Amino acid sequence: xxxxTSATPDDRAEMLATIGVDxxxxxxxxxxxxxxxxxxxxxxxxxxxxxxxxxLTALAARxxxxxxxxxxxxxxxxxxxxxxxxxxxxxxxxxxTPYTPYQPEISQGGLxxxxxxxxxxxxxxALPVSNAGLYEGPSSVASAGYLxxxxxxxxxxxxxxxxxxxxxxxxxxxxxxxxxxxVEVGLNDGATDAxxxxxxxxxxxxxxxxxxxxxxxxxxxxxALGASAREHGALLVVACDPMTLGVLKPPGEQGADxxxxxxxxxxxxLDFGGPSFGFFCASExxxxxxxxxxxxETDDVDGRRGFVLALQTRExxxxxxxATHNICTAQxxxxxxxxxxxxxxxxEGYRELGELLVRRTAYARERLASVEGIELLHGAxxxxxxxxxxxxxxxxxxERCAERGIAAGYPLGRxxxxxxDGLLVxxxxxxxxxxxxxxxxxxxxxxxLFGYTPNNATEGAAR
Amino acid sequence: xxxxxxxxxxxxERSKPGRRAAVxxxxxxxxxxxxxxxxxxxLREEPPRLPEVSEPEIVRHYNRLSRRxxxxxxxxxxxxxxxxxxxxxxxxxxxxxPGHARLHPAQDPKRAQGALELMWLLQxxxxxxxxxxxxxxxxxxxxxxxxxxxxxxxAFHADRGEERTKVLAPDxxxxxxxxxxxxxxxxxxxxxxxxxxxxxxDDLRAKIxxxxxxxxxxxxxxxxxxxxxxxxxAEIAALIHEAGGTLYYDGANLNAxxxxxxxxxxxxxxxxxxxxxxxxxxxxxGGPGAGxxxxxxxxxxxxxxxxxxxxxxxxxxxPFFDLDLERPKSIGRLRGFQGNFGVFVRxxxxxxxxxxxxxxxxSETAVLNANYLKACLAAGRAGERxxxxxxxxxxxxxxxxxxxMKKELGLATLDLAKRLLDFGFHPPTVYFPLLVEEALxxxxxxxETKESLDAFAEAIERILAEAEEDPEVAKQAPYTTPxxxxxxxxxxxxxxxxxxxxx
Numbered sequence: 001x002x003x004x005t006s007a008t009p010d011d012r013a014e015m016l017a018t019i020g021v022d023x024x025x026x027x028x029x030x031x032x033x034x035x036x037x038x039x040x041x042x043x044x045x046x047x048x049x050x051x052x053x054x055x056l057t058a059l060a061a062r063x064x065x066x067x068x069x070x071x072x073x074x075x076x077x078x079x080x081x082x083x084x085x086x087x088x089x090x091x092x093x094x095x096x097t098p099y100t101p102y103q104p105e106i107s108q109g110g111l112x113x114x115x116x117x118x119x120x121x122x123x124x125x126a127l128p129v130s131n132a133g134l135y136e137g138p139s140s141v142a143s144a145g146y147l148x149x150x151x152x153x154x155x156x157x158x159x160x161x162x163x164x165x166x167x168x169x170x171x172x173x174x175x176x177x178x179x180x181x182x183v184e185v186g187l188n189d190g191a192t193d194a195x196x197x198x199x200x201x202x203x204x205x206x207x208x209x210x211x212x213x214x215x216x217x218x219x220x221x222x223x224a225l226g227a228s229a230r231e232h233g234a235l236l237v238v239a240c241d242p243m244t245l246g247v248l249k250p251p252g253e254q255g256a257d258x259x260x261x262x263x264x265x266x267x268x269x270l271d272f273g274g275p276s277f278g279f280f281c282a283s284e285x286x287x288x289x290x291x292x293x294x295x296x297e298t299d300d301v302d303g304r305r306g307f308v309l310a311l312q313t314r315e316x317x318x319x320x321x322x323a324t325h326n327i328c329t330a331q332x333x334x335x336x337x338x339x340x341x342x343x344x345x346x347x348e349g350y351r352e353l354g355e356l357l358v359r360r361t362a363y364a365r366e367r368l369a370s371v372e373g374i375e376l377l378h379g380a381x382x383x384x385x386x387x388x389x390x391x392x393x394x395x396x397x398x399e400r401c402a403e404r405g406i407a408a409g410y411p412l413g414r415x416x417x418x419x420x421d422g423l424l425v426x427x428x429x430x431x432x433x434x435x436x437x438x439x440x441x442x443x444x445x446x447x448x449l450f451g452y453t454p455n456n457a458t459e460g461a462a463r
Numbered sequence: 464x465x466x467x468x469x470x471x472x473x474x475x476e477r478s479k480p481g482r483r484a485a486v487x488x489x490x491x492x493x494x495x496x497x498x499x500x501x502x503x504x505x506l507r508e509e510p511p512r513l514p515e516v517s518e519p520e521i522v523r524h525y526n527r528l529s530r531r532x533x534x535x536x537x538x539x540x541x542x543x544x545x546x547x548x549x550x551x552x553x554x555x556x557x558x559x560x561p562g563h564a565r566l567h568p569a570q571d572p573k574r575a576q577g578a579l580e581l582m583w584l585l586q587x588x589x590x591x592x593x594x595x596x597x598x599x600x601x602x603x604x605x606x607x608x609x610x611x612x613x614x615x616x617x618a619f620h621a622d623r624g625e626e627r628t629k630v631l632a633p634d635x636x637x638x639x640x641x642x643x644x645x646x647x648x649x650x651x652x653x654x655x656x657x658x659x660x661x662x663x664x665d666d667l668r669a670k671i672x673x674x675x676x677x678x679x680x681x682x683x684x685x686x687x688x689x690x691x692x693x694x695x696x697a698e699i700a701a702l703i704h705e706a707g708g709t710l711y712y713d714g715a716n717l718n719a720x721x722x723x724x725x726x727x728x729x730x731x732x733x734x735x736x737x738x739x740x741x742x743x744x745x746x747x748x749g750g751p752g753a754g755x756x757x758x759x760x761x762x763x764x765x766x767x768x769x770x771x772x773x774x775x776x777x778x779x780x781x782p783f784f785d786l787d788l789e790r791p792k793s794i795g796r797l798r799g800f801q802g803n804f805g806v807f808v809r810x811x812x813x814x815x816x817x818x819x820x821x822x823x824x825x826s827e828t829a830v831l832n833a834n835y836l837k838a839c840l841a842a843g844r845a846g847e848r849x850x851x852x853x854x855x856x857x858x859x860x861x862x863x864x865x866x867x868m869k870k871e872l873g874l875a876t877l878d879l880a881k882r883l884l885d886f887g888f889h890p891p892t893v894y895f896p897l898l899v900e901e902a903l904x905x906x907x908x909x910x911e912t913k914e915s916l917d918a919f920a921e922a923i924e925r926i927l928a929e930a931e932e933d934p935e936v937a938k939q940a941p942y943t944t945p946x947x948x949x950x951x952x953x954x955x956x957x958x959x960x961x962x963x964x965x966x
Contacts, residue, residue, distance in 0.1 A: 018842075019831075053557060063578050270566055275752075309951075346514060433492055
């Protein structure tokens, strides 16, 4: 008997007799001989639960997580505190182990959570329609491109360089498939270049993609930047950080047709990048073109309130090749975690958290800017993440800080070669004033050690 | 207000100004007015109307809601093509270790060696199970893997200076297949099914012969959605390869063949694996999952970026695991960061637990359970009323047709499904695949006991017996669920997709 099965030898004998065969092997006879694997898989033998636990604990120990290092790395995923009730509720069997709610009579819990989640995301983004979640952030951006092409009949997608590099890359990957042309617009002092954007948008443009705060932390002037999209009848798609929407003007109030983003900051752990969820909100007109699951309120035959999957005629299991999208998941458990986190924060707590992030980020920015050898990468307003330039090789600065137990930030050089010495520093409510002070001190020290000064001429030359 | 009504209040309807749960840390830094930090026109005027509720209320609300869900931990869930097997709690425990759960995805690879090694080991394991040499863990779900596979196909042909437009798939395929085909910019072409439940070879040949140079790919599930292994697979593979196309394996049904037969050996170039099906990731009420892809040598150059690689360290201090971002021919990224790592941890724990022997035995037991349940049903009233669509041994699942039941008793498959709810069972997948009238697709999985299979067969028997007496009972079912049949038409015609809020 293997792990997790329960057929005893007697069971097997009885079952085979009922089927009318002598062995399970007979059942496999439909697999042609030439295609039967004639050896065991080249994998280890099964292990005891205790041994598996030890093996995985040993692997986990070789990672420097946010308990071991003070984490100032963000770049789309953030080390927020996840309240205990999120874990307690999300680990309940009734939420953890069901399938997609195809049988609504026995799935009211999950469907109602979707409905509550949709309401919350609509509120956050100030757009009337939300789906129940997509895979994660960057692929949601690519999904918006697909929607925009279908909605406008156009093929040109104009993208700000402030959009997360992973979002731009994912959009480019998808665009090869659905046949879109992607045009990038540059940044000016950290924010999207308004003139360049206006020139790039034309009557063939299906959508304009902005992110605010953008990847460099700058809060974009979305409303003004959206003017050219409105003028040419293109959709305005705004990626946003759900932890900033308690204080920042929401996309829906700035003319966005679609607001979307990475949902991880809401109730989801870092998990080395996933699973999390993508949120996707839109204007009323786009509801029948939305990707993903959507829960809707209705009544049962006795007139009782209930919830179902609404608008299923958009979806692949009904419409097949004519579906609005191929997606078949809602990341329901991750969206549940977000909903519980949002309920826990509540209306006031959510705003307070946003304010806390803004104030601590402002403090960190001011402290960092005051250090010789550190300058701000741009002067645009920021909310929870900021970009600096260090007068030393960024990798050496990060390495030195890591030795002091600090993950100091995300190096910008790989994604933005024009900012080779740039660092992106993220703040969460877990990053205390004392930790921020330590960070400033650690970066200052490493700039002194490795800076491009006459004393370190070789370092500078090696640059 | 009784318990029933109490349960359907939303969290917003429980809200009362002034209540709250969260206590946040002190700011500790100067509390300047926000307008001094961010221009006023970029600030939100009113906070979003999130609920105002205390922690005890939140806990009670969501626990009450949870009781309105049916779940795998409570009952039998024979949902065809979904592989509702047991979700081991060990996997939850190891996924929650801080070294996994609090690891930032942008961590420098040298400080994430454990995570990258785990990903590499999972890649190697899946490669062996699929019989294909290379794996990308990046796709977030089966449908995402399909899209990846089609984009790989496009890149593969483009690299040879070809542009092909058609993707063939059987009429029994999952709905995601044709939807992915369209998203990838291809045209979906249906291939018919023969009387044995496999691909109709003459139709396949005809569809290829129309213009062999235009066939980009054939997408196939094997065993297919009828639960039958296509005996002609070697010939099918030869035909497609001869035409120059790629062969894509939808791994939704991999649970039937682990350790017994490998898609790579069948001739497939690209396979997606649903870690939430065969490899025990909990379904979470509709996500998360993961859909890694395994590919042949000729597809490898085009795999998504980044790819987890093992580099042999020159200093003799052992191998180094890294993220390869270069990959000049890659189709690029399919998502942010490296994929659904939390799912990888669970599935790797599962593979370690079962091992080579356990995986093979899991598939064997899945096939045994399916054939046993099929035989039990055939011996009862279902044998007449719900005959199996293709009468041969099945693999891990089988499809019944409710056509006689509908004709003779006036009972639709939907009615039977709804009546099963009153017996405490999750119904099978219904009305799929489309070519079987009034279809019921049943997949018991290996983790069910003989007793639960017997009980399910007994419930079907009782429902059919009851319907012979009075079909109205099932037609009005269910009776014992938190709500009864819901008006789905209304929810689509006049969708209410959010709570109206005041103030």
